[in-house]
Amino acid sequence: MLTREEHFVRSGQIRLWTERFGHPDDPTVLLVMGTSTQGIGWPDELVAALVTSGRQVIRFDHRDTGRSDSVDFATHPYALADMAADAVAVLDGHRVTAAHVVGISLGAAIGQWLAVHRAARVRTLTAVASSPMGNDPGPAWTRAMGGEPAAAGELPPPTPRFLDHLMDSAKAPRTTPQERMDADVQTWRVLNGDVLPFDEAAARRFVEHCYDRADDITAALNHDLAGRRWDDDRRAPLSRITAATLVLHGSEDPLLPPAHGEAVAAQIPGARLEIVPGMGHHPFFAPGLTGRIAGSVIRHTT
Template structure:
């Protein structure tokens, strides 16, 4: 794999690519506070072996990309989307097949709505609509209130309990921090599929060795709390062929349980 640093304005971003640049490009966009190496090497090689040019990258405030002083230079989802197009520009790619997970999928939705020419196809994994503000639902769930009938469901009780417990978990030593992060991945894994703890631990440890500032990644949550009309734009504006992949037992974004004929759209037409 070849490493290249590109610039999004003053922010330098770490990227890595594999495959021939003349092949169709797949840009892999990782989720909140997670480094680009969250996309496994094996996936990169499989895609490249099947005639694809594959790019992964570290978001700002993660891994080997630059960190930002969020207090003096706050940023939003739109800025992270601009980082994503800067990665394409840095590799001289006019448009790509965008595959994103969680926050990365939200960024993919934003690009497909506002920069459609850059998106050949969109694959959104383990995400909610970019116009859905989960804050009120989370607040109601954390305070024991019933969910509102017109909102998407909050995370599972186990995940919310983990948030409360995690806030009180000691993180004074390197090992305690590693263990706490592995536990978070365990909860996010859910209970339906086996949890590969050795792989998760190796990923967390590798991420720690690559990070310029581990605490900077929390800025993604702060950026995600910014809401504007660009995020509320209807997803019906997306013209790129789109594949939605979602786990039937996702603990962070549980599926809506209404029957098909009871479903109410969460996005304006």
């Protein structure tokens, strides 16, 4: 049975929900979730494996998700740097000087930002299902949606199936909570990829739990707006990262095909790339992958 401690911390005017596991004297792993996803997206199975291996683990709800504060984006827009500042506030709130930072998707971009701009706070970096934080996917997406080929040297757009899902999803009715939850489960199914089994029951339990605990479930859409803000700090070269880095990427990632993970690893000195066979963009609804990810993180943070 995991022993957990819930705690709210402040990042400026924003209150962030956090959850800590393990002994505070053990090395800390900070888990940073992806776009629009609550901190509980890091499954208890993974947390338990890390704690059992002798690590303190902290996960948290990004601003605009779960039990953390929501923001009026039109009045107070924010960017990746602000979300990275939230992660630092979480460490400060738990009196952690430096942590092993493990991020997935947007969370991995936040991890890259921290490793570049707040290097003293990052003991190691694990980037799961990520792209270089300075890569603007907009032009590639626009070309793909218009049926045009990718430009030379451009990182690839999502798979046709994922792009078709986006267009179908935009037309689907979402007038009731059940319809919205059904649509979310379908998105997780597509993100799982087409090779490994998809645990729909687990995904549905997760989605329902997220709806139950969110103060404002629609606020998470602000992450897409924040992700489109391209400031100079995001364009800082990843070659400045000195933390030992592990890049984990799925061979079947429909959102960020493997070339994105390869680019992250190529730009960070000494980074190690692990391509996980069959893994899509989100590994935690494919039976067996949570333990695989936990094992890789444990080996990297030893």
